[in-house]
Amino acid sequence: MCGFAGFTTFAPFEKRQATVTLRAMCDSIRHRGPDGEGLFVDADRGVALGHRRLSIVDLSETGNQPMESPGGRFCAIFNGEIYGYLSIRQELLAKGISFRGTSDTEVLLAALETWGVQAALERLNGMYAFAILDRQTNRMIFARDRLGKKPLYLGLQNGTLFFGSELKALRAHDDFAVADVDQEALGQFVRYGYIPAPRTIYRGVVKLTAGTFLEVDLSRPPASAEQLAHSSQRFWSCEDVAANGLASPYRDDQTALNAIEDALTVAVAERMIADVPVGTFLSGGIDSTLVATIMQSLSDTPVTSFTVRFDDEATNEADFAAAIARHIGTDHHEVTATPKMALDLMDQLPHVYDEPFADPSQVPTLLVSQLARSHLKVAMSGDGGDESFGGYARYPRMLLFEKLGRKMPRGLARALSNAPIGLVNVLTTVLHPFAPGRLRGELSADRISKLASIISHREFRQRYDNFCSLWDPEDVLSGKVNERSAFLSQVLPGNLGRADEMMLLDSLIYLPEDILVKVDRASMSVGLEARAPLLDHRVVSAAWRSPASLRFDGKRGKVALHRLLEKRLPTSLFDRPKQGFGIPVNDWLRGPLKDRAAAMFEGDSGLNRYFDPSELRQRWNEHLSGERNWGAHLWSAMMFGCWHETWMQPMPNVASQTPALQGSAHPN
Template identity: 60%
Template sequence: MCGIAGYLAFKSVSAEAGAVALKAMCDSIQHRGPDADGMFVDSDTGVALGHRRLSIVDLSETGAQPMTSPSGRYCIVYNGEIYGFLDLRQKLIDHGMSFRGTSDTEVLLASMDLWGIRKTLDLAHGMFAFAVFDRHSNRVVFARDRLGKKPLYLGIKGGHLLFGSELKALRAHPAFGAPEADRRAQAQYARYAFIPAPLTIYRDVMKLPAGTLVEVKLDAPPMSSEDLVDGLRTFWDLPDRVEACRADPYGDEAQALSGIEDALLSAVGERMVADVTVGTFLSGGIDSSLITAMMQEQAAGKVTSFTVRFDHDATNEADHAAAIAKHLGTDHHEVTATPEMAFDLLRTLPNVYDEPFADPSAFPTLLVSQLARAQLKVVMSGDGGDESFGGYERYVRMMAMERLSAKLPGPAASALAASPAFVTQVAAKILQPLAPASLRAQITPDRLSKVASIARHRDFRSRYDALFTLWDPPLADCQGVFRSHQIPDRLNPVDTMMLLDSELYLPESILVKADRASMSVGLEIRSPLLDDRVVEAAWRSPDSLRYDGKSGKVALRRLLDKRVPKALYDRPKQGFGIPLNDWLRGPLKSVAQEVFASDSSVGEMFDRAQLNKRWNEHLSGARNWGPHLWVALMYHFWQEEWLR
């Protein structure tokens, strides 16, 4: 696990000047690889490749990068881990290849020498982003892993192609110039609290989408980031794999459950291969508990586990995590998240994330990463279970909304969505006694208004996009990505939501959060549930093992039942976030008030009257607008840090 950066000048450069610019780029991401650095500058072609190393596999110099292939044809800088690389290494040895060290980087390069870049991508299972210079064909190829676990940014600035694991690396190059925000990206951020690929917050900078590569010929420089987007090629396509899996399902539930268990045990075992100790994040939920249990089964000693505690019942799962840790016998550690910590980190988060990003759970993710990094370099997480196994509570809510949408006329829904807070409060009071007892707590003014804003749309994809939408985009032509993203037409609604989440929400929000938070302190996160073979096993399974109409993660629950008493984990899903609504009315109120009252950047991105209305309703308790206000707040602090 590391950080990469570099540039293509498309002309000869002096070795000295080229190294100075490259070093500045690498230094900006030193946190991703604090153990060592390395640089390669080809003066004749103007290719510069830089690397910051976090030593995990092959701690010796034989694992250092940039690294050249045995034939001398390829030179690579690579961020990530190839799991099961020892099997691939043996295949290469069987073909007559030899190795100096034990790193997966050397295996990648030997595979490229023998089979080429494209076939190597088919054989490489794991998380990765790389830039490889092919001297024979005078080109540089950039690629990102199948599900988008590792990031890669590319930009055209001042006649150069700049690239890096984080945007700050591109900004460190003198050719970047004055930053210009991309209005399309601003609109998508306001809508979703994240920026979907290939957009980034900057003009003429793109991020490589998951499962894609782009080839840049040194004698045909791209003129803009749009040229790079036009040149994208897919080497692994999740919608295609989903269709293939649905066409070749497991024979029955028993076979499917066995297939999922085998794939997941293998994925966990492969991710335990390291020359340093591997720990785990344990929230107490189904995903992280199952991963921790499977780790402990395969570990020689006690697994070290970490969690975050909140002094807030609605968000605190630490007691559950501690009980599961005790049952499994892990060496368990906690950090307590306080509002004061959040206040201190408000101005830190924009530097960690580089572009506007407003998932409130970034805060506890950063805290637990700091806790783990004090002891270890590598941890596992349960990311990926919700998207492949139907685990999000919003799937249940969305299907309930579908039934309501069929009965609620569009004009009535639109009127309710636009109603003042007191109208939805009155409506909630009227409807609560009429609803089943199990649903009464769910009928709140916030949810009624959200349901109405969703139900007014007349097609399912638009309704799902509305579920994610926080602010109406400032650009009239800003398309909703959950509505327009291309996926197969024949999927049922739950499968449609799972696939959209896997292609959009997972790589652009969940994995961005995890990567930047962990790598800001030099910590590697490995996610077995995001192994593409586990994902495919999930999609080959019958619906009854994923989302059974009432709840999701049926298969994962059954696998966990074999390892942990149900009483320790069987409870409503709580998520992993801060008590944002309460904190904005309490300890974070003054800083938010100052931002929203001033003539600041939020006035450029958000309608001032609407922002003030939501802030006042939030303070009064009439509505909970925490996530919406957090989007505006995070944009303000990002702009203060970067758009100058």
């Protein structure tokens, strides 16, 4: 696990200054790889590759990067882990290929040289992103893992292509010292609280989409970053996995359960391989509990586990996590997330998430990562269970809303969604005794208005997009809105049911661009590697081949995982409604975060350049009065404001700095 950065000018450059620039880019992501630095500069080709190392596998110098293949064809910078690489290594050894060390990066290079890019990527299992110089074809090769666990950014300005594991590495290059906000990306952020690939917050910078690779000819600069994004090629498709799985399901429940259990056990075992200790996050939910339980069953010593405790009992699962830890025998640790901690982290968040990002669970994720890093370098996570096994609470709600939508006239729904909140409040009070039991505890004026807004749309995809949206960009942005919904523009297979459609959309968009961004940036900000066995592509494939009733039965999700866990733990330890993993943002904005928010919404901040100040102030005042709960919306605006204050200033000019060169730069 590491971080990398680099650039190419598509023409020869001056080596010394290129090395200074490259080191500045790598220094900006030192947190991703605190154990060492490596630089490679080919001045004749105009290519500079830099790497920061977090030593996990092959701690010796033979694991250092940038790494060249034995024949000298490739030079690679690689971020991530390839699981099961030892079996691929044995296969390559049988072909007469020799290795200097024991790292997975060396296996990657040999695989590329032996089978070619597409075939090698189809064989590799892991979480990774890489940039590789191919001297034979005079190309740069970029790739990102199947499900998007590891990030890869590509930017083009002033004839220079720059790339890296985080946007801050690109901003450290002089050609990117001054940046412009991409208005379409801003619209997507306002809608979702994150920015789906391939866009980023910066104009002229894109993310490589999960499960794709890209080859760039070093003799011909690309026309634009957008052209780069559209030139990528797929080597794996979650859409195909879903369609094929539904078309060729397992014959019965037990066959499916056995397949899921076998795949997950292998995935956990492979992720326990490291030359340093491996721990696990343990929230107390089904996903992390199943991973921790399997992990402990494979270990001869107590596994170290970590969780976050909240002051607010509505979001607190720490007592369950502690009870589970006692039962399975892990060495358990916890940290309490307090409002003061959130305040203390506010200034760190825009540095950790260096484009606007507004999932409130970013705070506890950062806290638990800091706790885990104080003990070790690697921790398992339970990410991926909700998307593949139907675990989100919004799935049964959306199916219920779909039924209501077929019964309620859309005209009435539109009228309700546009009605004054006071009137909706009165209607809510009147209707409360007559509501179905499943909904009665959730009825509020805010939720009735949101429900009416969802039902007012004609198509199911539009309704789900509305459910997953915060703001409508046209309501709150002050400039021209040119935003295309990521959910509506996604092309999906034709054999999906409603629940399948939601799960696949979340796998393609929400998972890589929210959940995995959150975990990667939080963990890597403190030099911690997070591994997710439920995101092994074999587990995902087994999930989609399972009968629908084992994924989401219409009322409850993760049925298969629940049944696998029943074999290992008393149901009293885990059989309860799903709880979130976020701060109580509504209460905190009225309490300990109030002054910080007021300064942003009531003062003259960078928000006013992009957001309608009167709209923000109105919602802020409604929230403070208790009339409405706009916590998630206001948190997203705050996160944009904090990001703008931090990153929309010109960066220091690296070319004007002349530090003494340190470390090593490979010769041409």
